[in-house]
Amino acid sequence: MYPNDEAKSLLLVEDNPADAELTAAVLEGADVTFEILTASSLQEALRLLGEEEIDAVVLDLNLPDSQGLDTLKRLRARHHDVAIVVVSGANPPGLRGGVLAEGAQDFIWKNEPDANFLARCILYAVERHRAQEAHRSVRQLLDANPDAMIVVDGGGIVRYINKAAEELLYEGSNLIGEWLGFSSGERLTEIQVLTGDKPRTCEMKVADIEWGGQRATLAAIRDVTENRLLAEQVRAAQKMEAIGVLAGGVAHDFNNLLVVIMGNLEFLREDIEDEEQQLMLSRIETATERARTLTRQLLAMSRRQPSRPVVVRPNDLLIKSYTMLRPSFPKDIELVFIPAEEIWNIRIDPSEFDQILMNLAFNAKHALPHGGRVQVDLANETFGETVSSLAPGQYVRVRVSDNGTGIAPDHLAKIFEPFFSTKVAGTGTGLGLAICQGIARKAGGDIVVTSEIGVGSSFSVLIPRSLDAVTTLESHSELPQIVGDETVLVVEDDAAVAGSIMQALQMRGFRTIHVDDGEKATRVLTDASETIHLVLSDVVMPRMGGVELARWLARNRPDMKVVLATGYADNVDALRAENNPLHEFLFKPFAPTDLIATVRRMLDR
Structure with a gap:
């Protein structure tokens, strides 16, 4: 039984007419039909291969216009997509190996084949060639695939690795010939791949395949790190939106109550002269201000807080904030503010800028239970590529850093979530950092954090540069x-x-x-x-x-x-x-x- 018994188109390349007729006559007696074309030179053979669809070539190496292995090389250079069986009247040592090394499917000595033997050699050559071409096509597809592709044979030995896998695994090409076991069966598995110092989150699918005619396993590995980060950002944005809707509804009713309380409080102040009663009103006023601050924090965190952005000099705001903050820091904490020369202007609500600095500075203070240093400094920054959520461009960096306890790695990903706090219950709302991030993003910026346990933390607030002139604010003292x-x-x-x-x-x-x-x-x-x-x-x-x-x-x-x-x-x-x-x-x-x-x-x- 032959691999495929449909008629095959055969090109017989032979300069000796008697040998050509003999070979054709032998093939006529085979159990499969061949449609035979003949050529007596390499040039004629190349012409026919360019004009006709040929399944296989039976090639004599010694032709009038080409001799020896050069004949095979020249034919393969022009037509690598056809199966070639070399037939030779001589069989010197090394010829068979050289012929096969140059891409021929088989080598036959003219004096030994009968009809069915020659036919079988040609048919198997065609099938092997087709299998090799299919294998080559599969390799090309795998090479072009953006996912990492690894093929291991039945013994678990790596036989192939594509370019994407080499990049994902760095020196992945060194895996060729190494043992790498995969369980068989199609399924999706999440794995962590260590590339350099940072692990990459990947999805791996393993499937049983045939590779080079043998049973093998294909592992397709897709790097989903960025996708997971994007999905996490989307979930965080949806969460913030939901909280924002809730905060907006609460704020509407709460603000109405505060309008009534604040209004009547002021009316009472004008009518009451008794000192003790005025003191009671002051306590009510303090509580009302705290309630108003909490409402504003909720709205700022959800980015619904009304803003009055103006163009300001960051140095001016820094000096003002230092004046407010210094009295609230104990003597064992060194509070250092470092203005910058020729700092760019920014557009932001000054009160919100103060709120960012106060929240970050107080967080730094709480990270220094035994004293230490809190530093606030300014700098101009130009980014040529995306940083955090920010597009390339010019920004003013306001950095608040401390040499305190640091933030645990598993907490870093959560610190901007509303109501997340590592402080002792009752000492923090968990809104401070969410508020800071909301204000920064509302101004077109963001916050970048670095921290190390036992070394300290650094919060860099990045606000886009403004090319406009500084806004002059009106005074309403009267x-x-x-x-x-x-x-x-x-x-x-x-x-x-x-x-x-x-x-x-x-x-x-x-x-x-x-x-x-x-x-x-x-x-x-x-x-x-x-x-x-x-x-x-x-x-x-x-x-x-x-x-x-x-x-x-x-x-x-x-x-x-x-x-x-x-x-x-x-x-x-x-x-x-x-x-x-x-x-x-x-x-x-x-x-x-x-x-x-x-x-x-x-x-x-």
Whole structure:
């Protein structure tokens, strides 16, 4: 039984006509059919191979235009995709080995074959050649595969390793001939591959295959380190978004409560003269400020905290922060601030910059239970490649470093998660670093951390460089004395908040009208019997909210001035982007003095 008994196209290359006829006659008696073409020279053979589809070549090495092994070499150089059987009238020592080494499938002495023997040699040569070509194609596919590919034979000896595997395993080519056992059967396994000092997370799939006609095992290894990191970043972003939504909902209600508390606290201060009662009010005020700070921390952590970014000199902010921080550090901790010469400007909310420095500095202080050193320094940095989540570019680096206890490696990946803390219960909220990262990213930057147990930690805050001039900030030291007599339409669905706002306005001489949603406000504003000078509206309300009301006013009462009160920034971001000079924004929780100052400023605009 032959490997394949369909008719084969055969090229017989022989310069002796008698030998050619004899070989053709022998093949006619075989049990398989051959379609035979003949050529008497190498050039004629090359021409026919270029014009016809040939399965095999029976080649005499000594031709008029070529002699010996050179004949085989020249033919193989032009047509390596065809099986070749060399037939020779002589069989000197070494000829057979040389012929096979040059790529021929077989070597036959002219005087020994009968019809079926010669036919069998040709057919097996064709099948071997096809198998070799298929094997070569498989190798080319594996070589081009971006995954690491390793083939081991039935005895566990490595027979092949592709370029991707060499790169993943560094000197992987040295594995050829070494034992490397894999269990058989198709399945997916996660493995850790040590490349240099850092392990790479990989997925390995093992399958039984045939390699070179023998049973073998193929291990396909895919490096999924970056994919896992990206997936982790996506999960973290989704987690932050969920917390942000929760924080926003809590902040809205909490801020409304604080507006009422802060407003009535200020009213009581004006009416009460007793020292002991004033002290009680001060304690309430301190607790209220702590509550307001906690709300802002929640919003900053979720990046919903209203920001007022301006262009600043980092050195100026650094000096100011040092003045605030120095008194809170014990004498056994050396606090060192190092400004930088020719530092670039940055765009950030100054209060948020202070918040980052304070959080990082206090964390460093807690890492020094027995004293030590905390250093804050500035530097300009230019990155030509991606760093953390940051694109290449120019950044100002604010680094806070300490020589304290350091952070455990298994904690480093979690330190920016909200509510994660290594401090003793009751000494920290677990929000500090999440807040810092949220502020940095909101400013277009990020935080990079390095730490070593027993050596200390370094937190580098990277903020993009601003090419704009430093912003000049206005002073409002005289605002508490402001009064007015204009009419303000207060649109607020929370009765307690509305009452507090109206009382603050009325105490300064303003007249007020109250409605509890935007639709009612449009009806009042349409009524010509009442002259309204300004609309003060909450943003989140049933039926029609503050943003929709502001846009209705822009269409129907384009001269009307509007102040929108909100708990977090993304409620009004789109409206702020419109840069309407008749729109102003008041961020909750606010004190009555802030409310009056904003209203007066808008009325005078």
